[in-house]
Amino acid sequence: MALEVELKLTLSPHHVESLKLQPLFRSAEVRELGSQRLGNTYYDTPDQQLTQNRVALRIRRKGEQLIQTLKSSGSSAAGMHSRNEWEWLLTRPQLDFDLLRSAEWPESLNCETLQRNIAPVFSTDFNRTIWILDTTDSQGQPLKAEIALDQGQVATPEREEPICELELELLEGEPGELVKVALGLARNVPLYISDISKAERGYRLLQPEAYQVKRSLPAFDDETTLETAFCRLVQNELALWPRYFEAWQFNDDWQQIPLALESLRNIGAFYESFSEIVPAEPDGQIDHLLGKLIRQIRDIDAWRRTALLSNSQESGWIKRQAERAHSRMEVLLQTSEPGLLALLISEQLIEQSWRKRWNSKHQMLAQQPVHKA
Numbered sequence: 001m002a003l004e005v006e007l008k009l010t011l012s013p014h015h016v017e018s019l020k021l022q023p024l025f026r027s028a029e030v031r032e033l034g035s036q037r038l039g040n041t042y043y044d045t046p047d048q049q050l051t052q053n054r055v056a057l058r059i060r061r062k063g064e065q066l067i068q069t070l071k072s073s074g075s076s077a078a079g080m081h082s083r084n085e086w087e088w089l090l091t092r093p094q095l096d097f098d099l100l101r102s103a104e105w106p107e108s109l110n111c112e113t114l115q116r117n118i119a120p121v122f123s124t125d126f127n128r129t130i131w132i133l134d135t136t137d138s139q140g141q142p143l144k145a146e147i148a149l150d151q152g153q154v155a156t157p158e159r160e161e162p163i164c165e166l167e168l169e170l171l172e173g174e175p176g177e178l179v180k181v182a183l184g185l186a187r188n189v190p191l192y193i194s195d196i197s198k199a200e201r202g203y204r205l206l207q208p209e210a211y212q213v214k215r216s217l218p219a220f221d222d223e224t225t226l227e228t229a230f231c232r233l234v235q236n237e238l239a240l241w242p243r244y245f246e247a248w249q250f251n252d253d254w255q256q257i258p259l260a261l262e263s264l265r266n267i268g269a270f271y272e273s274f275s276e277i278v279p280a281e282p283d284g285q286i287d288h289l290l291g292k293l294i295r296q297i298r299d300i301d302a303w304r305r306t307a308l309l310s311n312s313q314e315s316g317w318i319k320r321q322a323e324r325a326h327s328r329m330e331v332l333l334q335t336s337e338p339g340l341l342a343l344l345i346s347e348q349l350i351e352q353s354w355r356k357r358w359n360s361k362h363q364m365l366a367q368q369p370v371h372k373a
Contacts, residue, residue: 007167007193038125038127041093042202043121045114048206053109055109067089069085071086121156122156124163137180142173143177144171147168147169148169160205161250163201166185166191183343190334190336192242194246195243204250213240217236220232225367227367237270261298267345277362281348281353289341293341
């Protein structure tokens, strides 16, 4: 079993060549290991019992090798993802359920009748280019990471969707340093934090009309401090608003845009409400980018609000406004700033950089329980 700690980013295929031209990929700290075609078949029951139990099961063809892989759902915080993964070499392209006994295979799935119903449901086929980053971090400590660029598609028998992802997997060092590497790239190439796995993309294609972003609220107990509450609230929104944007791109559902706007405004509200324990960053980058993005989304979404309030959704004028808004949204999502904002917030949460500006009053208030403060 291996525990993956990775930062997954998405980008437009149009920006791949610009990415490869960034100084990082031409530095002595990075060496390219080459490219390889990877074909993956994902398995589930007709009623999707595996994904309901939050596991993904696949067989990967990697050159001449066949690899059976089981992945747990893991956890996500501040854009960083951790999950358990098990791999076994196979001699033929057929699932071996005996191997799953040594892994976190849910007991509810340990049934011969159910296992007989497990069959291929979708596939991914992509080219993976790998680089190894071997350097020292901002504190002079060793930092080693695998950088993988995946380009291809995920497909069901009826539909397919392109894949264009950049994954940074930590091999040695501190997780926050991965975000710094990503920030160096994102200042020049539009990169977006994404916690949508290839498996989730496949399941989404199976039932595109049923896809929705699920909002949840963090839970606080009597021991949760004000500082911890702030972190959990912002982390929750950081996992949501990029998903709303991505959902709009997937199904062109304009209901996703006001949800993204609400999520961004929530982040602004948290920074304001917790300002006594999270002093503003001196450079003001987060505040500037957040305010700018909120204004841009608000203006882009104006046509929809006007259409609803004027009851004129079918008028030619409103339809032209909608087309214009669609183009503006596509342009916005091809810029660097939304992705840069998410990475800056992620870096701040991981490093808890506000503590560097604390005085004794900040520190005392930050440690008070949220329910008693």
